[in-house]
Amino acid sequence: MKRLLFPLLIACSTPFSLVAEETAETRGNPIVTDLFTADPCPMVHGDTLYIYTGHDEQTEEGKGFVMNDWYCFSTQDMVTYEKHGPLLSWKDFSWSKGDAFASHVIEHEGKFFWFVSIRHKDVKVHEGFAIGVAVSDRPTGPFKDAIGKALITDETPNSVVLNIDPAVYIDDDGQAYLFWGSWNAGRWVKLKDSLLELDGEVQTLEADHFFEAPFVHKKGETYYLTYASHYPSTTEYSTSKSITGPWTYGGVIHDLLPKSETNHQGIVEFKGQTYFVYHNAQLPGGTVFRRSLCVDKLEYQEDGSIKKVVRTTTSVPKVE
Template sequence: MIFNWIFIARLTSLLVVLVLFFNGSTAQNPIITNVFTADPAPLVYKNTVYLYVGHDTATVDAKTYHMSDWLVYSTTDMVNWQSYGPCLTTKDFKWAAYAANAAQCIERNGKFYWYISIIHKAEENSKGGVAIGVAVGDSPTGPFKDALGKALITNDMTTDMKHSWDDLDPAVFIDDNGQTYLFWGNGSCKWVKLKDNMIEVDGPIHTFTPKNFTEAPWIYKRKGIYYLVYAAHFPESVEYCTSESIEGPWVHQGVVQDTVPKSSTTHPGIIDFKGKTYYFYHNGVLPTGGNYRRSVCVDYLNFNKDGTIKKVIQTLDGVKSANLK
């Protein structure tokens, strides 16, 4: 009889765990498992996190990337993610050739501006190479359309690096005074002010090279400190600099994240949501995953008392939901 009660108690506990799991009480890493995703760019809007990602569709034996669209997901608890499917494709930009590289969407005055990096056609407006465009929509999930009908930044406008892919990975940030900044780059980091309409540059393009910088900048602000977080070295880890001004000078602080499993690249994205700070990145750990078949993950981001970032310990066994104790 005692054995039966012990057995029943243990079975009940197991059932509770299973119910909690299937109700989505804990999150899994990678957070998206039915498709391959990369270059996460989270956005918080009206108590919801919207996640914009690249879509890896390369075959298992591919030797390069194949990305033709961008996907959007949302969550209100950092556990259960709703898919909206492809919300923007390379075909939406008539001046573009191919390659749906890293992108970020941001809201301003009720409009949503999605900055993308993509390979430009060789024509009268550009000799080709990676360029930055911008799409606009009335909601976080669109529909979106090309806001300019041409590239915002072309490879011909930046000449400090001699390769054709130095205009990758746009990251946009609206400062407390309302000024918008666009950061991007591969090999060097570039930034420019944007006009209030979000689709025109406002002044010259500035170029600098943070220590160990490779690509994928992300701008984050906390307690008056600006953080420039970026992919460093190759294979890529993630490092960061801090500054009292978004225009610099920047002081290198160290490593945020070590290299990731089964992917030579990674890409940071940081948000604050319901009292916690979250750090998004990608690796290649899904079955049949790898350099060209990547997977987006998320972990908590924690800080020391002096504002420096504690190194992220990557987890594959799930993170607790933001609304759980």
């Protein structure tokens, strides 16, 4: 695809610790300035970082989320990004009727699995959202519905009122887990090796202050569960020595965002650095329903606890 270099945009300073840093080569936050992007999921494949996002299409004056498709942005140096997409839409799922909310992409056995939260056109016991999965042989597609039906719906035993924000983690032993949830209710379930079937009963996620947007990563022997807390949302975290818990509360790592009531994060290690990938609403015309992709550093204390993220208007330095 054509390589696009988005213009650097320096967001207005706010009382919420946005810091403008002087660096030789930085991208600028937000990362993407030619459309509104939200709910990022980072994934490393080879020497490239891929960040998959939703797409906010609401007008500046409008209310409510308008989201129809998903994009991807790839980089090898954290400064120059290539735009891919839209790569997938709710229309690619015959059983869906709209609302392309948060998603998660993971590589497994040479294929790329895109877990999405979209509204089901037939099943509506609660809010009618379901989790589906698309698959591709390449990180930028083409993707297609992998099973022709939803993986999780309102009718799934022990599902939640709002089945959104899927996140998949594959443990060291190869066992895959799907996490999701919203409205203060989180869930997890084992997946079969195909990633296309549940492997057992849906379990309740017990984590202090959980609201939505679960994401799991591991450092050393410790599992970190990050998630949005309360509403408007901060990002908080808990830790465990097991992917299935119990989870010990760790604290707030990302403060409330000006103009954006949602907080949705992904954490990724790339070329020896750890990054906190999120959205804000700092582009001109940005609102609660018009958000923008950002990247900043994630750092740990010596005891393994996560330092609070310092938001910047520059993003992170170039890497080789």
